[in-house]
Amino acid sequence: MDLRVLGGAPADPFLSAADLFETEFHIDYPVFVRVHDDPDSRTWAAHYTDRHVLNISRKAATSAMAREFALHELSHMALNEAGHASHYQSTREAVFLALAGRAVERRKLAHCYQIANHCKDIYADDLTLSVAPAEKLVQFLESQLATAVADRPRATERPGTQLVSNGSDPEITVVNAAFALALVERHDLISSDHRLYDLAHAAADDAPDISLPTFKEHFRTLATDPSESEYRRTLVDVVKNYVVGSNMAAD
Missing domain, CATH: 3.30.2010 (Zincin-like)
Incomplete structure (x- = not known):
């Protein structure tokens, strides 16, 4: 090289x-x-x-x-x-197809692109983990998630209100936790009592409108070598689930 x-x-x-x-x-x-x-x-x-x-x-x-x-x-x-489909499918196109006709907050739109990048990262880490030990990657995922959970906005003493802060966004933190769990489960890297699970569930508790199991399965079960149309459908589904699914839960 x-x-x-x-x-x-x-x-x-x-x-x-x-x-x-x-x-x-x-x-x-x-x-x-x-x-x-x-x-x-x-x-x-x-x-x-x-x-x-x-x-x-x-x-x-x-x-x-x-x-x-x-x-x-x-x-x-x-x-x-x-020429892997994940690295040639237009993220903008998939986001447009998923959200056509819907008004979406700029914050959540940015999250959609981050979610699409997680899909690409799953495939990249499939290669990485076939040549390198997983220990440092698992420690890195745990550290990143622990930092995000610790930095989350805290509820105030009045019921029904939330402290506004510049901390991590609880909704995308759940998706990031789902990505971490999906990756380690996809490659059987940790045991069921690993701290990563506790951190992921703590993140999920802070954003009940986002389903940790749903996103974990989205990432964990990504087909190894999808066709362009298959990957587009997958990307559209995961983006739509984040925006539309959470809005439906909130309604």
Whole structure:
């Protein structure tokens, strides 16, 4: 694999990820790792006609999870080159089909795109977990969910009211918890008494209009190699369930 690290970050985690990834998979196009100084910059892969770019913050690139982040993004690149339906279906199209004729809050619309990304991430992690140990990923999922649950808005002392805060959104936190459980169950990574289950149920208690089991099954049962139309239907269903299903429950 032709991989080059730009931006002065240590190259070792990325080269190690590339060597490990190539034991099972191959990426034809060159990969450029672009390190950003913004500590809040998310890690993502961009795909072009002649190269891939792995974008990552300097904080993430120098963290203990750097190799795992790189493996995940290399998996996205491999799926892109393979023409996997999850990496070619337009998220905007699926969201439009799911929500046509409905007025949707900007907050929930942003969540719909995050949910669609979870579907893509399931497929990427299918590859990642076939070449790398799962322990650090499970710890990362647990840590992220614990932080979100601890940061959730708290109810006030008056019944029927809620404290407004800048904390994590309880509804998308439930979906994120469902994603974490779906991934670990899909690969049989944890036991039924793992703390991740307690955290997920705590998240679900804060947003009863969002069904943790429903979204877990959506993610866990994603077909390995769906056709374009099958994947589009799946994406439409999961987005519609989040917006329409929660509205129906609220009504």
